[in-house]
Amino acid sequence: MAKTVKKPVLSVKNLSVEIPTRQGILTPVDQLSFDIEQGKILGVVGESGAGKSMTGNAVIGLLDPPAHISGGEIRLKGKRIDNLEREALRKVRGKEIGMVFQDPLTSLNPLLPIGEQLTETILEHLPVNKNEAQERAIAALEEVGIPAAAQRINSYPHEFSGGMRQRVVIALALCAEPSLVIADEPTTALDVSVQAQIIALLKRLCRERGTAIMLITHDMGVIAETADEVAVMYAGRLAELGPVRNVLTSPTHPYTQGLMASTPLAAKGKKRLSQIPGAMPRLTDLPFGCAFHPRCPIAKDKCRSDPAPTIEAGGGKAACWYVNGEKS
Amino acid sequence: MTAQSPKQAKSKNALVSVKHLTRDFDVSPPWLNRVLEGKKKAILQAVSDVSFEVAKNSVYALVGESGSGKSTIGKIVVGLLRPTSGTVEVGGVDLTHETDKTRIEETRVGIQMIFQDPYASLNPRWKVKDIIEEPVAARGRDVTGLAEKLLEQVGLSAADISKFPHEFSGGQRQRICIARALAAEPKLIVCDEPTSALDVSVQAQVLNLMSDLREEFGLTYLFISHDLTIVQHMADTIGVLYLGRLIEEAPRNELFDNPRHPYTQMLLEAAPKLDGFGREVEPPKGEIPDPINPPSGCAYHPRCPIAVERCKNERPEMKQRDKARVACFLAK
Ligand SMILES: Nc1ncnc2c1ncn2[C@@H]1O[C@H](COP(=O)(O)OP(=O)(O)OP(=O)(O)O)[C@@H](O)[C@H]1O
Ligand SMILES: Nc1ncnc2c1ncn2[C@@H]1O[C@H](COP(=O)(O)OP(=O)(O)OP(=O)(O)O)[C@@H](O)[C@H]1O
Ligand SMILES: [Mg+2]
Ligand SMILES: [Mg+2]
Numbered sequence: 001m002a003k004t005v006k007k008p009v010l011s012v013k014n015l016s017v018e019i020p021t022r023q024g025i026l027t028p029v030d031q032l033s034f035d036i037e038q039g040k041i042l043g044v045v046g047e048s049g050a051g052k053s054m055t056g057n058a059v060i061g062l063l064d065p066p067a068h069i070s071g072g073e074i075r076l077k078g079k080r081i082d083n084l085e086r087e088a089l090r091k092v093r094g095k096e097i098g099m100v101f102q103d104p105l106t107s108l109n110p111l112l113p114i115g116e117q118l119t120e121t122i123l124e125h126l127p128v129n130k131n132e133a134q135e136r137a138i139a140a141l142e143e144v145g146i147p148a149a150a151q152r153i154n155s156y157p158h159e160f161s162g163g164m165r166q167r168v169v170i171a172l173a174l175c176a177e178p179s180l181v182i183a184d185e186p187t188t189a190l191d192v193s194v195q196a197q198i199i200a201l202l203k204r205l206c207r208e209r210g211t212a213i214m215l216i217t218h219d220m221g222v223i224a225e226t227a228d229e230v231a232v233m234y235a236g237r238l239a240e241l242g243p244v245r246n247v248l249t250s251p252t253h254p255y256t257q258g259l260m261a262s263t264p265l266a267a268k269g270k271k272r273l274s275q276i277p278g279a280m281p282r283l284t285d286l287p288f289g290c291a292f293h294p295r296c297p298i299a300k301d302k303c304r305s306d307p308a309p310t311i312e313a314g315g316g317k318a319a320c321w322y323v324n325g326e327k328s
Numbered sequence: 329m330t331a332q333s334p335k336q337a338k339s340k341n342a343l344v345s346v347k348h349l350t351r352d353f354d355v356s357p358p359w360l361n362r363v364l365e366g367k368k369k370a371i372l373q374a375v376s377d378v379s380f381e382v383a384k385n386s387v388y389a390l391v392g393e394s395g396s397g398k399s400t401i402g403k404i405v406v407g408l409l410r411p412t413s414g415t416v417e418v419g420g421v422d423l424t425h426e427t428d429k430t431r432i433e434e435t436r437v438g439i440q441m442i443f444q445d446p447y448a449s450l451n452p453r454w455k456v457k458d459i460i461e462e463p464v465a466a467r468g469r470d471v472t473g474l475a476e477k478l479l480e481q482v483g484l485s486a487a488d489i490s491k492f493p494h495e496f497s498g499g500q501r502q503r504i505c506i507a508r509a510l511a512a513e514p515k516l517i518v519c520d521e522p523t524s525a526l527d528v529s530v531q532a533q534v535l536n537l538m539s540d541l542r543e544e545f546g547l548t549y550l551f552i553s554h555d556l557t558i559v560q561h562m563a564d565t566i567g568v569l570y571l572g573r574l575i576e577e578a579p580r581n582e583l584f585d586n587p588r589h590p591y592t593q594m595l596l597e598a599a600p601k602l603d604g605f606g607r608e609v610e611p612p613k614g615e616i617p618d619p620i621n622p623p624s625g626c627a628y629h630p631r632c633p634i635a636v637e638r639c640k641n642e643r644p645e646m647k648q649r650d651k652a653r654v655a656c657f658l659a660k
């Protein structure tokens with residue numbers, strides 16, 4: 001069992017990502033900061049285009065050029081990984097950070113039996129011989145609930161259902177025993193019943209192995225049941241970050257408040273849902289000041305001219321001038 | 329097939345009446361492979377003996393996991409697909425057997441569809457005005473001021489008529505799709521996952537709009553969704569599909585308060601809850617089986633925690649139980 005250590009597994013400070021385009025430089029991730037401790041799950045939520053995947057890709061060093069990290073630092077168990085050489089980064093990625101994406105086929109080689117993909121990864125990152133690697137591969141598949149794992153290691157990815165493929169990907173992400181897993185919408189393409197299986201699996205692995213997980217999703221229900229803390233992103237910035245119960249039941253940022261109120265579950269039998277007017281702005285025409293101000297019910301002059309500072313609020317932090325009332 | 333229910337009289341206020349609807353798809357390997365490699369013909373039954381009614385001015389939701397046949401039923405109701413067998417009656421006209429072309433045409437115009445993907449369903453080279461008015465103009469009707477009026481009704485501006493689809497956000501595009509559907513003055517709108525491509529805050533806007541329009545125009549919705557929270561908010565009656573079969577139907581509150589079919593119970597239990605902090609659910613067993621070789625008897629029996637021998641051999645019919653209809657031998 002893992003002991004709880006104070007030092008976070010992942011520490012992201014003032015991370016910015018820029019994309020130079022013909023319309024100018026876009027900033028899909030703007031001065032983002034968060035930590036994830038051992039054995040904890042950080043949920044990252046936000047609307048489409050908020051910058052969730054960009055953030056995840058920046059952490060694993062998989063930004064598609066011309067997108068690049070333009071500021072801040074990323075530390076894994078205290079060591080900086082945002083400025084590593086390509087080869088060093090690749091090592092860290094396989095050994096220390098596992099990845100699970102929405103489409104399991106992006107992580108699997110369609111031409112290789114799954115057993116081979118697992119043993120390859122294990123051999124590369126762990127000091128074991130071929131036989132031991134094979135045994136570990138079978139154990140990894142068993143652990144994620146692939147029935148008759150010993151027989152299935154010679155099967156190809158296309159011979160599995162979507163839910164089973166995602167299990168294989170999770171086995172692959174975890175077989176080198178990473179300290180951090182980044183899961184980007186791992187259940188979005190799956191059915192409710194299979195989603196429940198995958199979520200239970202992630203939670204169990206995180207608890208048993210002390211793996212830290214960054215779970216990107218737009219599903220607040222999944223966040224509620226899975227995450228310890230949640231980061232809410234809006235237009236590339238952190239809107240609010242805090243313990244999951246606080247953020248979901250008593251959000252401090254007007255955006256989170258609007259978001260929670262607009263889910264059908266919050267309507268509780270009322271005919272109409274509460275709604276936030278408008279939509280999230282595109283990166284090409286971000287409003288001045290706080291990016292949320294055109295949709296914000298409490299916006300004032302200051303919000304239209306100056307970006308909101310991130311301040312302590314509600315047991316976490318929020319980026320809003322008026323999050324603690326008038327004075328701030 | 330054993331699931332033929334006794335002929336039910338159509339209730340007075342039904343706008344849509346679907347009876348014993350079945351749709352097969354031929355998913356056989358190409359002819360040559362069948363000959364050379366001895367592969368067999370394969371039939372996928374996407375919809376299997378489904379019967380239900382939608383009351384006028386109500387919202388009937390079809391829910392179910394991926395591949396359960398929701399879209400296929402929706403497409404058959406609007407006439408984009410033909411059934412293999414069974415009937416679809418809308419407003420008293422049997423669309424599957426009526427021979428009078430003009431009666432069919434008139435009924436079809438009154439049935440419109442809104443799709444999941446507001447990007448794919450709008451022609452990118454057409455101006456909004458043409459998108460909205462074309463279906464009506466094509467039938468020789470006067471369309472003066474129609475697009476302007478409808479755009480305002482769906483919360484956009486009359487000034488938007490000369491813009492192109494790419495100038496709008498996802499939620500705004502779905503409003504344009506709704507305006508286009510309304511232009512035909514429909515009685516019934518089939519909505520196939522109308523908000524699943526939209527963000528939560530925008531989804532609320534579109535769902536509110538749909539509720540408002542329903543009141544204003546006395547619309548009836550056949551609402552297809554896999555999202556139980558949306559269905560719980562929108563629907564009056566809910567039908568649950570599993571592998572092409574309707575397995576439970578109940579009024580909204582009845583279904584959520586007292587699910588009777590083990591599959592419905594599993595769905596409700598497995599869905600993540602907004603207040604489910606630290607909830608540990610026993611994850612459901614198994615996955616949806618191969619639709620080409622569905623299990624015998626009750627299609628859910630291999631995953632069902634309470635299945636008995638009979639469930640393997642005999643397909644349960646939909647039986648009235650209180651306010652619900654359930655296809656399960658063991659349901660109370
Ligand atoms: N090559 C690119 N050029 C310009 N903008 C880009 C490029 N790639 C991504 N973006 C923009 O970066 C922003 C962040 O994208 P990202 O994929 O991180 O969003 P997300 O929060 O993961 O959304 P989703 O929920 O849809 O996955 C988006 O506004 C997107 O349009
Ligand atoms: N044109 C087709 N040819 C062959 N099979 C088809 C065709 N259309 C649908 N199917 C199959 O019929 C079944 C039902 O499909 P349908 O699209 O109705 O499901 P659905 O409930 O709408 O699923 P989803 O939630 O994924 O949209 C599936 O197994 C699907 O693969
Ligand atoms: Mg993304
Ligand atoms: Mg569908």
